[in-house]
Amino acid sequence: MPSLIVGPVTISAVQSDGVVNFGDTLVINPKSTSKGYSGSGGGNTGNFMQTVTFVSATNTLDTDAVDSNVAGNN
Known part of the structure; x- marks a missing residue:
């Protein structure tokens, strides 16, 4: 299905493993x-961001061995 983009599009950076797609895509x-850990509001991105956080705590305890298996995608 074709895509129609009306309005501004801002792409600030695309790293070597990033994907930018416009148009037909199945998968x-x-x-x-x-995996990354950040506190409250730490992962927000945008042109005009405002966050108000009084208390923030990040739990980094991770007991599982495997989170995402991408061996079949290479």
Whole structure:
């Protein structure tokens, strides 16, 4: 299905493993995965962001061995 984009599009950066797609796509599979921890409002992105956080705590305890298996996508 063709895509029609009306309005401004801002792409600030695309890294070597990033995907930018406009148009027909059936499946996009990740080639790599990672896990990151950030506090409240730490992952927000945008041109005009405002966050108000009084208390923030991040739980980094991770007991499972495998989170995302992408071995079949390479």
